[in-house]
Amino acid sequence: MQRPRSLQDPINPSTLSKQKDRPMNKKLTRILATSIAAAALTATLAGCGKGSASSSTEGSGEIALWTHNAGNPEELAAVQGIVDSYNSSQDKVKIKVQAFPQDSYNDSVVSAAAAGNLPCIVDIDGPNVPNWAWAGYLEPLELDTDLSKHLPSTVAEWDGKPYAVGYYDVALAMMARASDLEAAGVRVATMEQPWTKEEFQDALTKLKALGKWEHPLDLGTAGTGEWLPYAYSPFLQSFGGDLVNRDGFQSADGELNGEEAVQWANWFRGLADEGFMAKKSGKDSTQDFLNNKSAIVYTGSWAADKAKEALGDDLVVMPPVDLGEGPKIGGASWQWGVTSGCSDTGAAMDYLAYSLKPENIAAVAKATGAIPASEEAAAQIPSFTEGGANRIFMDFSREYAVMRPETPAYPFIATEFGKATQDILNGADPQATLDSAVKAIDANIKSNGGYNN
Amino acid sequence: MKNQLFLKDAGTMLVRILFAVVAAFPIVFMLVSSLKPDQQIFGDMSSLAAFLPVGNISFDNYAAVFDRVPAARFLLNSVGVSAVTVILGIFVNSLCAFALSRMQVRGKKIVFTAILATLIVPFQTLALPLVWWVNQLPYFELNGFSLEFSKGWLDTYQVQIIPFIANAFSIYLFHQYFESIPKELDEAARIDGAGWFKIYRQVVMPLSGPATATVAILTFLPAWNSYLWPLMVVQSEELRPVMIGIQYFFQLNVSWGEVMAYASLITVPVVVLFIAFQRSFVNSIASSGVKG
Numbered sequence: 001m002q003r004p005r006s007l008q009d010p011i012n013p014s015t016l017s018k019q020k021d022r023p024m025n026k027k028l029t030r031i032l033a034t035s036i037a038a039a040a041l042t043a044t045l046a047g048c049g050k051g052s053a054s055s056s057t058e059g060s061g062e063i064a065l066w067t068h069n070a071g072n073p074e075e076l077a078a079v080q081g082i083v084d085s086y087n088s089s090q091d092k093v094k095i096k097v098q099a100f101p102q103d104s105y106n107d108s109v110v111s112a113a114a115a116g117n118l119p120c121i122v123d124i125d126g127p128n129v130p131n132w133a134w135a136g137y138l139e140p141l142e143l144d145t146d147l148s149k150h151l152p153s154t155v156a157e158w159d160g161k162p163y164a165v166g167y168y169d170v171a172l173a174m175m176a177r178a179s180d181l182e183a184a185g186v187r188v189a190t191m192e193q194p195w196t197k198e199e200f201q202d203a204l205t206k207l208k209a210l211g212k213w214e215h216p217l218d219l220g221t222a223g224t225g226e227w228l229p230y231a232y233s234p235f236l237q238s239f240g241g242d243l244v245n246r247d248g249f250q251s252a253d254g255e256l257n258g259e260e261a262v263q264w265a266n267w268f269r270g271l272a273d274e275g276f277m278a279k280k281s282g283k284d285s286t287q288d289f290l291n292n293k294s295a296i297v298y299t300g301s302w303a304a305d306k307a308k309e310a311l312g313d314d315l316v317v318m319p320p321v322d323l324g325e326g327p328k329i330g331g332a333s334w335q336w337g338v339t340s341g342c343s344d345t346g347a348a349m350d351y352l353a354y355s356l357k358p359e360n361i362a363a364v365a366k367a368t369g370a371i372p373a374s375e376e377a378a379a380q381i382p383s384f385t386e387g388g389a390n391r392i393f394m395d396f397s398r399e400y401a402v403m404r405p406e407t408p409a410y411p412f413i414a415t416e417f418g419k420a421t422q423d424i425l426n427g428a429d430p431q432a433t434l435d436s437a438v439k440a441i442d443a444n445i446k447s448n449g450g451y452n453n
Numbered sequence: 454m455k456n457q458l459f460l461k462d463a464g465t466m467l468v469r470i471l472f473a474v475v476a477a478f479p480i481v482f483m484l485v486s487s488l489k490p491d492q493q494i495f496g497d498m499s500s501l502a503a504f505l506p507v508g509n510i511s512f513d514n515y516a517a518v519f520d521r522v523p524a525a526r527f528l529l530n531s532v533g534v535s536a537v538t539v540i541l542g543i544f545v546n547s548l549c550a551f552a553l554s555r556m557q558v559r560g561k562k563i564v565f566t567a568i569l570a571t572l573i574v575p576f577q578t579l580a581l582p583l584v585w586w587v588n589q590l591p592y593f594e595l596n597g598f599s600l601e602f603s604k605g606w607l608d609t610y611q612v613q614i615i616p617f618i619a620n621a622f623s624i625y626l627f628h629q630y631f632e633s634i635p636k637e638l639d640e641a642a643r644i645d646g647a648g649w650f651k652i653y654r655q656v657v658m659p660l661s662g663p664a665t666a667t668v669a670i671l672t673f674l675p676a677w678n679s680y681l682w683p684l685m686v687v688q689s690e691e692l693r694p695v696m697i698g699i700q701y702f703f704q705l706n707v708s709w710g711e712v713m714a715y716a717s718l719i720t721v722p723v724v725v726l727f728i729a730f731q732r733s734f735v736n737s738i739a740s741s742g743v744k745g
Binding site (some may be wrong): 071073098099102104108111112278283284286288290292303 | 584607
């Protein structure tokens with residue numbers, strides 16, 4: 001290193017000579033001290049900083065299980081209960097639970113996959129299973145369990161093989177106060193006789209005429225992300241359209257931009273244009289409904305217990321509207337899979353099979369208030385037995401559930417559909433918007449080689 | 454004339470108060486809502502009561518926060534990670550800036566330009582490759598008296614700290630500030646026998662209080678608000694920082710009172726830090742010509 005010119009011209013030679021003559025051992029002492037300090041700092045950080053649940057612990061008789069339940073103590077406790085029970089039932093392997101917050105769970109898993117650091121067992125939002133399987137994250141399941149007895153929407157398949165299985169599903173429904181419907185002269189919709197499109201229009205007109213609400217309907221239009229395809233694609237399907245052509249999943253043309261899809265788009269925007277619902281609802285539709293800011297709320301089985309507690313017998317749970325092809329709801333919730341890099345696939349499969357015992361499924365369903373995946377499990381939960389308060393959601397799931405398209409392209413399709421829905425709601429031309437979404441989806445499928453295995 | 458001046462002052466003051474009130478509204482709403490049950494938060498939303506601690510007021514949401522989230526642990530982690538990042542950041546970046554400002558090294562302008570050029574690249578584009586890289590780095594820990602080596606920094610404290618110590622903007626701020634300190638002071642110290650490190654430690658740094666305070670705040674804030682990076686590299690709950698904790702509340706049924714209580718808890722340290730360094734911060738911004 002070149003010394004500064006000012007210092008190359010010594011002003012005080014005696015000082016410089018002192019510097020030059022500085023004993024070598026003093027320099028060495030400083031370097032040594034600095035090195036020791038740096039090493040100590042790093043060692044301190046390292047020593048106290050390694051996480052206990054790192055997947056690096058795998059291979060020592062312990063395998064990691066990642067779940068999306070951080071912040072949901074009831075469901076996490078139920079999952080931990082199954083794991084504890086499994087761990088004490090054998091001594092070959094120990095399962096270690098690691099919980100992540102739901103909203104950021106996918107990002108954590110994808111990052112771990114990129115770093116080659118996935119755990120053995122993961123839970124996955126059902127519609128993402130084909131994408132994760134296609135990306136090579138998941139192994140096909142080989143379980144000693146008869147999955148045919150499970151609700152179809154709780155088993156995720158791709159390429160003819162099961163890749164994930166869930167303990168429960170959830171179901172969408174319309175909730176209202178019986179007293180409000182009676183006051184407006186509107187009948188309660190039932191599974192035997194759901195509202196038709198015309199009846200729904202009439203009901204909204206009558207409810208609005210009561211003057212109690214600025215917007216009588218709340219479809220959760222402030223929702224984002226997966227809510228948009230989960231909540232609104234069933235309406236599209238009830239009109240006769242779909243997110244993609246399910247015959248080979250190679251194009252959305254004719255399904256997402258066909259005549260029925262445009263009818264859906266016009267109907268959906270019409271609800272806002274006619275003042276029946278807000279273009280952007282409140283952040284918490286259930287709470288707004290309970291605060292009497294809307295007459296009908298479109299929400300899921302997860303809100304039922306809270307609504308029942310607040311409204312008692314005045315609460316009515318109704319199927320979604322039949323817009324032509326019958327009422328439809330989205331199928332599939334969180335499910336479990338085994339990752340392809342797992343160091344002990346046999347143990348992971350063994351745990352999953354164990355966890356699917358009816359009593360385990362019932363424990364999780366009880367903790368979450370969700371629909372148990374099998375009849376045997378439902379028989380252990382009074383509210384889901386025949387005549388039980390929540391049985392209706394199980395019936396909705398069995399009768400109306402449509403799986404979101406089981407293709408690796410689904411995350412992209414979902415994003416495009418979500419954007420299109422929001423654009424249409426905000427005034428964009430339905431046909432042009434849907435054409436544009438189809439173009440993007442088809443291009444994505446093509447650029448990924450058709451997402452073939 | 455006096456009346457006119459008074460009216461002018463009063464008008465200016467009124468506008469300032471108005472701006473202050475508007476700026477304070479979200480914070481007041483957060484604090485007030487953290488004391489209310491969910492139903493009341495939404496019930497009060499369409500009236501001024503949303504900003505007033507009226508109705509059914511309690512600390513229940515704060516108690517619930519600690520039931521749902523290991524908030525104390527998250528706070529401790531964030532304080533630790535942020536503090537170490539700030540301290541090491543000030544040391545490393547000021548040393549780098551000192552070298553670039555004071556030492557006559559061939560090519561230092563190119564080095565400085567290269568450092569500044571890194572500001573153009575957004576972190577999001579580097580995040581995924583960086584995750585891969587940190588997982589390839591050697592890792593060692595003390596086990597009794599022996600050192601054990603393994604590979605991968607994922608799920609550690611240092612992965613939350615070390616990648617963020619060197620910071621181009623901090624180097625730039627220090628460099629600009631050091632340039633304003635007369636070089637004659639260095640030469641005087643040199644005459645008195647000081648070496649480079651002594652000049653740095655006893656001459657330049659003591660005169661760079663405002664720049665240090667600014668760098669401290671500008672390093673602390675992203676470290677405290679860090680979300681994407683810990684989300685990608687930390688799996689163990691005991692190592693997570695506060696911002697990940699906010700996601701714990703977004704379940705199918707969101708408890709907004711708890712969200713507000715948690716947000717209030719994690720905002721306090723930032724406000725305290727800002728108030729403590731406010732004067733230095735403003736001075737440094739003014740002297741370095743940096744606009745926020």
